[in-house]
Structure formats: structure tokens, C-alpha cells
Amino acid sequence: MTLTRREALAGALALAAGCSKSAEAATTTVKVMSHPGQILPILTHHTEYLKKTCGVSLRILESPDPTSYLDAVKDQQTGGGRYDIAMFFPRFNGELAPGYLRPLDDLIQKHGARPLFDNIVDAYRILYSEWGGKTVAAPVDGDVAMMYYRKDAFENPDHRKKFREKHGTELAVPRTWEEFARVAEFFTGWAWGPTGRPGFGFQSATWERAYVEQQWAPMMASAGGNWFTRDLKPGWNNAAGVRALRDLKSLLSFAPPGSTSLSWNQTMENIFAEDVAMVLWYMDLGRLGMSKNSWFAKNGGPEKMKNFGYAAWPGYEIAGQYRNFNSMFYGRVIGISRFSKQPDAAFQVLKTVLTPERRVLALDDDQSGSDMFLKTDYDPAIYKKLAPPREFLETARKVLDNGFPEMQVPGAGEYLDALQGELHAFLTGNGSDPAKALQAAADRWEAITDRLGRSKQSGYWAEVSARYKRAGLKVAEL
Amino acid sequence: MTAKTFGRVMIAPATALFLAVGTGPLLYALYASAHSFPAEADAAPEWKGAGNFVDLSRDPQFLKSVGVTGMVLVLAVTAQLVLGFALAMALHRVRRGRGLVVSLLLIPSAIAPIVAGIAWWMLFNARTGPVNAFLEMAGLGPVEWTVTMPGALVAIVTALVWQWTPFVAVILLGGLTTIPPSVLEAARLDGAGRWHTLRHITLPYLRPFFLVAGLLMIIETVRLYEVPFYLTQGGPGNETVLSGIYLFKLAFNFRNFGGASAMALLFVVVLSAIATLYVRLVSGKGRTV
Numbered sequence: 001m002t003l004t005r006r007e008a009l010a011g012a013l014a015l016a017a018g019c020s021k022s023a024e025a026a027t028t029t030v031k032v033m034s035h036p037g038q039i040l041p042i043l044t045h046h047t048e049y050l051k052k053t054c055g056v057s058l059r060i061l062e063s064p065d066p067t068s069y070l071d072a073v074k075d076q077q078t079g080g081g082r083y084d085i086a087m088f089f090p091r092f093n094g095e096l097a098p099g100y101l102r103p104l105d106d107l108i109q110k111h112g113a114r115p116l117f118d119n120i121v122d123a124y125r126i127l128y129s130e131w132g133g134k135t136v137a138a139p140v141d142g143d144v145a146m147m148y149y150r151k152d153a154f155e156n157p158d159h160r161k162k163f164r165e166k167h168g169t170e171l172a173v174p175r176t177w178e179e180f181a182r183v184a185e186f187f188t189g190w191a192w193g194p195t196g197r198p199g200f201g202f203q204s205a206t207w208e209r210a211y212v213e214q215q216w217a218p219m220m221a222s223a224g225g226n227w228f229t230r231d232l233k234p235g236w237n238n239a240a241g242v243r244a245l246r247d248l249k250s251l252l253s254f255a256p257p258g259s260t261s262l263s264w265n266q267t268m269e270n271i272f273a274e275d276v277a278m279v280l281w282y283m284d285l286g287r288l289g290m291s292k293n294s295w296f297a298k299n300g301g302p303e304k305m306k307n308f309g310y311a312a313w314p315g316y317e318i319a320g321q322y323r324n325f326n327s328m329f330y331g332r333v334i335g336i337s338r339f340s341k342q343p344d345a346a347f348q349v350l351k352t353v354l355t356p357e358r359r360v361l362a363l364d365d366d367q368s369g370s371d372m373f374l375k376t377d378y379d380p381a382i383y384k385k386l387a388p389p390r391e392f393l394e395t396a397r398k399v400l401d402n403g404f405p406e407m408q409v410p411g412a413g414e415y416l417d418a419l420q421g422e423l424h425a426f427l428t429g430n431g432s433d434p435a436k437a438l439q440a441a442a443d444r445w446e447a448i449t450d451r452l453g454r455s456k457q458s459g460y461w462a463e464v465s466a467r468y469k470r471a472g473l474k475v476a477e478l
Numbered sequence: 479m480t481a482k483t484f485g486r487v488m489i490a491p492a493t494a495l496f497l498a499v500g501t502g503p504l505l506y507a508l509y510a511s512a513h514s515f516p517a518e519a520d521a522a523p524e525w526k527g528a529g530n531f532v533d534l535s536r537d538p539q540f541l542k543s544v545g546v547t548g549m550v551l552v553l554a555v556t557a558q559l560v561l562g563f564a565l566a567m568a569l570h571r572v573r574r575g576r577g578l579v580v581s582l583l584l585i586p587s588a589i590a591p592i593v594a595g596i597a598w599w600m601l602f603n604a605r606t607g608p609v610n611a612f613l614e615m616a617g618l619g620p621v622e623w624t625v626t627m628p629g630a631l632v633a634i635v636t637a638l639v640w641q642w643t644p645f646v647a648v649i650l651l652g653g654l655t656t657i658p659p660s661v662l663e664a665a666r667l668d669g670a671g672r673w674h675t676l677r678h679i680t681l682p683y684l685r686p687f688f689l690v691a692g693l694l695m696i697i698e699t700v701r702l703y704e705v706p707f708y709l710t711q712g713g714p715g716n717e718t719v720l721s722g723i724y725l726f727k728l729a730f731n732f733r734n735f736g737g738a739s740a741m742a743l744l745f746v747v748v749l750s751a752i753a754t755l756y757v758r759l760v761s762g763k764g765r766t767v
Contacts, residue, residue, distance in 0.1 A: 048765065067730075068729040070731070073730060073733060074678060074730075077515070079733070095517060095733070098517050099516045099517050099518050099520075099521075147530025209710075209712060209713040209714075209715075210711050239687070251680040256605075257604070257605075257620065258604030258605045258620060258622055260622060260625050261603070261604040261605075261622045261623070261624050261625045262604070262605060266603075266605055266606070270605075297700035410517055411732075412735075413730075413731040413733065414731060414733070414734075415731060417727060417731055417732070421712070421715045421716040421719075422711075422715060424625075424713050424714055424715050425714050425716070425717070426715075427624065428622070428625040428626060428714040428715070429714075430626065430627060430715055430717065431715070431716040451533075
């Protein structure tokens with residue numbers, strides 16, 4: 001009898017799953033810091049299970065997404081004990097790994113959980129779970145952005161004819177940012193959709209200051225940039241960064257008015273309230289869009305989602321080399337505090353959220369914001385309540401091959417704040433020269449690097465770069 | 479034991495507690511301001527001497543945050559005092575139901591700052607906010623208040639004036655009730671008009687109340703964090719990164735606890751200086767009512 005790869009994986013996962021009530025776990029309360037709202041189901045689906053099966057009682061301590069990392073820092077600074085498990089954005093892995101996170105490799109070995117970690121999609125496992133050659137975290141929410149486009153706009157024969165007459169080429173899903181701009185411009189300012197109002201070319205996720213780099217950074221990488229050069233100069237203070245920033249700002253003319261001041265939810269509302277031809281958004285849209293009970297439903301999401309097609313973000317073709325990266329920002333990971341006195345019990349929580357048959361409860365939940373990150377999450381057959389289309393799941397898996405990850409070296413908070421300030425000023429119209437904006441941010445990056453220690457930071461970046469390579473990321477090496 | 483000594487003994491525990499609670503954090507801030515704190519586990523704080531203060535003096539973001547805070551301080555506190563005074567004068571004429579009105583007026587200042595921030599963000603929202611709806615009704619285009627200048631500054635100052643003006647009014651109303659009616663009556667009999675009464679009786683009587691209200695508002699503005707952060711996140715760019723926001727960023731986003739402690743100590747010194755200057759100006763040394 002021969003096993004298929006899927007059967008072999010299922011067998012290994014079944015063996016790794018579950019937990020035995022250990023003496024330690026029998027009476028253990030594990031304090032878990034979690035992002036609130038739609039992120040809570042990642043844990044709340046397992047509270048009863050963990051209590052019954054593992055003897056682990058969860059005490060969930062909510063911490064708002066943008067500041068959860070600060071709570072972990074405060075916990076470290078005050079000697080620990082506040083959390084056994086912390087949830088944070090993976091950009092802070094480098095910040096927390098050296099002093100706060102407990103390496104997990106011995107626990108993985110001890111609890112036979114290697115198959116569960118091997119079931120994490122390589123991009124998330126290599127880029128977001130590891131630090132300095134050790135496993136330090138486990139993903140609980142995998143986010144990657146893709147392009148959603150309105151099939152009714154692209155397939156309409158009249159629109160196609162009009163586009164051909166105007167541009168001399170076929171109206172097609174754009175492959176490059178130049179094509180994207182052309183298509184976005186074409187669909188802006190005239191009533192081409194069911195609302196009967198003038199439509200728009202595109203809508204991206206929020207441009208709020210704290211998230212403003214999510215749109216620009218992958219474009220910069222596609223144009224041949226990177227977070228850093230080998231000698232730790234900013235890898236985006238160059239033609240690639242300027243091009244991406246200039247292109248991004250010019251695209252704003254094709255987005256609904258006021259886009260730069262919209263929140264995440266408001267950008268989502270625009271997608272359904274207006275006629276928007278192309279949408280650059282994260283996986284929640286495709287996973288939940290068809291559900292009548294999700295937060296998309298109030299805007300007529302399920303009906304309108306039927307018109308959506310799925311594709312990767314466009315890229316740049318430079319000197320014969322085509323690169324297209326998609327934002328891989330804002331997924332979430334959890335790690336065990338090195339101060340935790342019950343790491344084994346805490347690890348049972350990690351094991352549980354990584355076990356496919358437990359994991360699916362949060363994934364197949366229209367009130368949950370946790371998106372796919374396990375290899376087994378992309379199988380349409382596992383969904384009983386939601387009905388994400390196969391085409392969406394396949395695209396979501398495929399775009400991860402070109403997912404551009406968050407910047408992760410220690411100091412990420414300060415580096416990103418410096419960049420966000422200048423990007424935001426330029427994109428909101430408070431600056432006119434993209435090169436100047438990037439130079440100002442670069443000056444601050446250099447100062448931060450000098451303060452944190454250039455050689456130490458270079459070492460960290462070399463380790464991150466090595467993981468980029470291992471994950472098959474074709475990002476420019478500068 | 480003399481009565482004096484006995485008294486000292488009795489207040490000693492309270493004094494010790496006050497010193498521990500009051501000076502403990504200050505002393506720790508002093509210690510932290512002279513050190514840097516590496517992120518690595520078990521790494522000991524490193525001695526930096528005055529290095530954190532020197533770094534701050536060269537930090538353009540810090541200097542900018544001081545400038546922005548100064549601007550907000552002047553605009554907001556001036557508006558709060560002027561409008562608060564006008565409101566207090568109006569309230570002083572209310573004879574029935576004043577207590578209820580005062581209670582209602584205090585609601586904004588009782589609201590958690592983060593809630594006020596959210597409320598004003600919604601009001602100034604470019605897409606759904608009523609402020610833009612009014613502007614559009616008036617034939618004026620929508621303004622992206624929170625991401626443009628001076629829109630972002632206007633939004634912050636408006637929120638602060640809304641939240642704290644009634645509080646200032648209540649303090650000044652308390653002052654107005656202390657003016658003896660006989661003094662006002664005497665002025666009226668002497669032929670003093672409204673302006674003269676206001677200038678030579680009301681305002682001098684209110685001087686200590688302006689002092690208290692102004693000081694509280696200055697302190698509130700200098701340590702401001704939630705309202706502006708929720709409204710603008712410090713944007714557009716870094717245009718509205720007030721000192722309170724920068725202090726928080728320095729400590730937690732940038733993990734520079736030494737720098738943040740140095741900045742906090744500078745706050746204490748600067749606030750004390752402002753308070754002293756303000757007290758001298760408002761108390762009008764040598765002048766009597």
C-alpha cells in the first residue's frame with residue numbers, strides 16, 4: 001500500500017495532534033495575551049477543549065493590536081509573569097526574540113509537534129516563526145494581500161471595446177503597475193457599474209499612518225528594492241523606492257475620495273458601496289466575503305463577491321526581470337514568554353491552534369479574522385460554514401510564493417515609524433518630492449542603526465536575509 | 479513628648495508614604511535617564527550619563543514635538559480660557575436649573591480621552607463625518623481633516639476645546655460666585671459700566687481661578703496623548719506628534735526607556751518653569767483687588 005503525500009501528512013498530523021493531561025497541566029491556568037475582537041476566536045474555540053483534554057485553563061487577556069507588542073515589552077521590562085503566551089505582529093519577532101520569547105524547539109521535540117510545524121506554509125514558518133536559527137513563534141493568522149478585480153467590469157464587451165479604442169490593447173487583469181494605472185484610470189470617473197454613479201479604478205486597504213507602508217513596501221521590492229542592503233543602508237532609498245512611491249501617489253487619483261484617511265473597515269465599505277474595478281486587500285475579503293453573517297454582509301458582500309476575480313498584485317518588469325510581491329503584513333504570531341513557569345502547558349495551546357481539525361474551527365468561522373496559514377487550510381473541502389471559492393484559495397496560496405514580509409530586525413518599531421512618517425506625509429500631499437521624503441527617512445534609519453550598533457544589526461539582517469533565501473523569496477540582494 | 483513632637487510623629491508615616499510614592503518614581507526616572515536598556519535578556523542597563531539628554535537635544539523629532547505642543551498649547555488653552563469665561567458669565571446669569579446645566583457641561587471632561595478621540599475622529603471623518611456633511615451643504619468641498627495640515631491641527635484643538643472648556647467654565651463660575659454682590663452694587667452706584675465692572679472687579683476677582691484653570695489646562699495639554707493619537711496618529715507625517723505622543727513612542731515603540739525617562743524629567747522641569755512664570759503673570763505681583 002502506498003500513501004499519497006496528503007495521506008502521509010494527515011497521518012503525521014494525527015499522531016502529533018492532541019495532548020495528554022500532564023501532572024503540570026492538570027491544574028494550570030495559562031495567561032494568553034490576545035488581540036481583541038475578531039481575533040479572539042483563534043483561542044476561544046479551544047477553551048473547553050483545552051480544559052477537558054489537556055487540563056489547561058485559558059485566561060485570555062486582551063491587548064489592542066497596535067500596542068500588544070508594547071505589553072509584551074512591558075512584561076519583559078518588569079520581570080515577566082503577566083503572560084505565558086503573547087500575540088504580536090511578526091515584525092516584532094526580532095525585537096522580542098532576544099529577551100522575551102522562549103525558543104520552542106525543545107518543546108516541539110518533547111511533545112512530538114514537528115509535523116504540526118511542518119504543516120505551516122513555508123513562507124510563514126520560515127519568515128515568521130523563526131529567529132536566529134530557532135523556532136520562537138507560531139502563526140495564528142496568515143495574512144497576505146492579493147488583487148480582487150470586478151469580473152463584470154473586465155468582461156463587459158462594451159468596456160473592452162472602449163478600452164481597446166482608447167489604448168490599442170486588450171482590457172486585461174494588469175500584470176505590471178503601469179498596466180494597473182492604465183486600467184485604474186480607465187475605470188475612474190464614469191458610470192460603468194450597477195450603482196449608476198461614477199466608478200473608481202482601485203481601492204486599497206487603509207493608508208493610515210501606522211499601516212501606510214503595507215502598500216508601498218511590496219511595490220518597492222518589486223521595483224528592485226529591499227528593506228536593507230548588505231551593509232545595512234536602507235535598501236529603498238534608491239530608484240526602486242522612489243518609483244514605487246511616485247507610482248503609488250499617482251494611483252491615488254483613481255481611488256475614491258478621502259481614501260488616505262479611511263480606516264480598514266471604511267476601505268472595505270467602499271469596496272461594496274462604490275463601483276471599484278480593482279481592490280488590493282487581504283485574505284479576509286475572499287474568505288468571509290461570501291458569508292451572510294460576516295461584517296462584510298451589511299454592505300451586500302455575498303451578492304457582490306460573486307463578481308470578484310482573484311489575482312496576484314502587479315509587479316515591475318525591469319531589465320528583463322519581472323518581480324511582483326504581495327504584502328504579507330499583519331498576520332499574527334504567538335510565542336511563549338521566557339518568564340513562563342508553565343511552558344509545557346503553554347505549548348499545549350500552541351499545539352492545539354496548529355492542529356488542523358482544531359484550527360479549522362477558527363478558520364471556518366464568519367466572525368473570525370484568522371486567515372489561512374497551514375498547508376491544510378487551503379483545501380475547500382474543510383470549510384463547512386464558509387464557502388471560499390476554490391479559485392480564491394488557490395490564488396491565496398500562490399501569492400504567498402511572492403509574499404513580501406514585514407521588516408523584522410530589532411528596532412523594527414522605530415525604523416518603521418521613521419519610514420511611515422515620511423511616506424504618510426508624501427502620500428497625503430504634505431510633501432512633493434518622493435526622493436526627499438525617502439532621504440529624510442533614510443537619514444533616520446542610519447541614525448537608528450548607529451545607535452543600536454551597526455555590526456550587531458548587520459548580523460541580524462544577514463540572518464533575516466538568509467531566511468528570505470531559504471523561503472525562495474526572489475527579492476533583490478543589494 | 480511635646481505637642482509639636484507628637485504632631486510630627488503622627489504625620490511621619492503619611493509623610494514617608496507621600497515621599498515614597500511621590501519621589502520614588504521620580505528617582506527611578508532619574509536613574510533610567512542616565513542609562514540605556516538593551517533588549518537582550520539579562521543584559522544589564524548601561525551607564526550613559528547625560529547622553530540621553532544630549533541625544534534629545536539633537537533629536538529633530540523631539541524638537542519638532544516640542545514646537546507642535548507649544549502651538550497646540552497656545553491655541554487650545556487660549557480658546558479654553560476665553561470661551562470658558564464667556565460660558566461662565568452666561569451661566570452666572572442662569573438662576574434656575576444651573577446645577578443641572580453644570581452637571582451636563584461636565585460630561586465632556588468626564589469622558590475617557592480615548593472615547594473623545596474616537597468620537598472626534600468620527601465627526602471629522604472624511605467619508606462619513608458630519609463636519610464634512612455640513613461643509614458640503616454649504617457648497618464647500620470635503621476636507622481630509624485628519625491627514626492634512628492645518629486640518630489635523632484644527633481637529634485636535636477643536637477636540638480639546640470641546641472637552642475642557644466646560645470644565646474651565648465651571649472653575650470660573652465658582653470664582654464668579656465669590657464676588658460679593660455689595661462690591662458690584664457699589665460699582666453700579668458709582669456709575670461703573672459693564673466694561674469697567676468686568677475689567678476692574680470681575681477679572682481681578684477671577685485671577686486665582688484663571689490661574690488654577692490655566693495651569694490644569696497647560697498640564698493636560700503637555701501630557702496629551704490619547705485624543706491626538708486617535709485623531710491623527712501624529713500625522714500627516716509627523717506634523718502632529720505632540721510631546722505626549724513622542725514620549726510614548728520613545729518608551730515603547732522605540733524601546734528607548736532611557737531617552738523617554740530623560741524626556742519625562744525635562745517635562746517636569748519645563749512644566750515647573752511654565753507654572754512659575756504663569757503664576758507670576760496671572761497673580762500680578764503687587765496688585766490688589
